[in-house]
Amino acid sequence: MVQLSGKDRAEFVGRMFDRISGRYDFLNTVMTGGRHYSWRAKAVELLEAKESGVALDVATGTGDFAFDLLNKSSVTKVVGVDFAGEMLNTGVRKAYDRGLGSKFIPNIGDAHKLPYKDDSFICATVGFGARNFIDLPGAMSELVRVIKPGSKVVVLEIVRPAGLIISKIFLFYFRKVTPYIGGLLAGDKEAYTYLPESVQSFMTASDLADVMADTGLGEISVNRVALGTVAIISGKKPD
Numbered sequence: 001m002v003q004l005s006g007k008d009r010a011e012f013v014g015r016m017f018d019r020i021s022g023r024y025d026f027l028n029t030v031m032t033g034g035r036h037y038s039w040r041a042k043a044v045e046l047l048e049a050k051e052s053g054v055a056l057d058v059a060t061g062t063g064d065f066a067f068d069l070l071n072k073s074s075v076t077k078v079v080g081v082d083f084a085g086e087m088l089n090t091g092v093r094k095a096y097d098r099g100l101g102s103k104f105i106p107n108i109g110d111a112h113k114l115p116y117k118d119d120s121f122i123c124a125t126v127g128f129g130a131r132n133f134i135d136l137p138g139a140m141s142e143l144v145r146v147i148k149p150g151s152k153v154v155v156l157e158i159v160r161p162a163g164l165i166i167s168k169i170f171l172f173y174f175r176k177v178t179p180y181i182g183g184l185l186a187g188d189k190e191a192y193t194y195l196p197e198s199v200q201s202f203m204t205a206s207d208l209a210d211v212m213a214d215t216g217l218g219e220i221s222v223n224r225v226a227l228g229t230v231a232i233i234s235g236k237k238p239d
């Protein structure tokens, strides 16, 4: 997998998430000790919309970020876009189970070419998806394009921590523990070997913030949680 790039990598990633869609939420909870829920909730707190309307959750997967967005009074509906159909199907089932079926609008689509008009959404989020994008600056520009001027993008992502000791613990966890747990509980060691590879080659929180700033977002704020291994970064599209 390490050698894959471009379209081949995107197809590999989509197939992999489709395969693990039924176990994704459970594995997320096991691997983060249940913390992933509070990280999304914290990310949503950073969004202060000036008007009410429709929000966008890119790489929505099984929909947890979208459901948190729907807790905000300003968010009337959430469009959840993802290229893995089985992840989205799981999200739709969850939405109906929670009585949110009419407010969660699933769309099959690619973050790099969002099928929406400019200035459409009151905010946009990406949770644990940015690491998978084959052209991160391109995808970030798309997010900025489709949100309204003055509104925010929030990205939640696993990042490479800066400190030496934490980096070593982090790499040990992702290289040794994650594939083991993935193999054991999801029966899919390949998928949970991809995770450490994608994290190892990914950015620090500061690098990610720089990419967001380069797309024209201002008022960038960087919040680190989980000993600096997870970042919640927000930025505002200029008015």
Ligand SMILES: C[S@@+](CC[C@H](N)C(=O)[O-])C[C@H]1O[C@@H](n2cnc3c(N)ncnc32)[C@H](O)[C@@H]1O
Pocket (backbone or CB within 6 Å): 010, 013, 014, 017, 058, 059, 060, 061, 062, 063, 064, 065, 081, 082, 083, 084, 087, 109, 110, 111, 112, 126, 127, 128, 129, 132, 133, 134
């Ligand atoms: C780790 S899951 C995150 C799901 C969810 N956002 C969450 O917070 O748990 C990553 C998701 O990103 C999707 N994805 C990756 N690259 C994508 C792209 N270029 N366009 C759309 N979806 C993408 C995958 O299919 C997968 O469902």
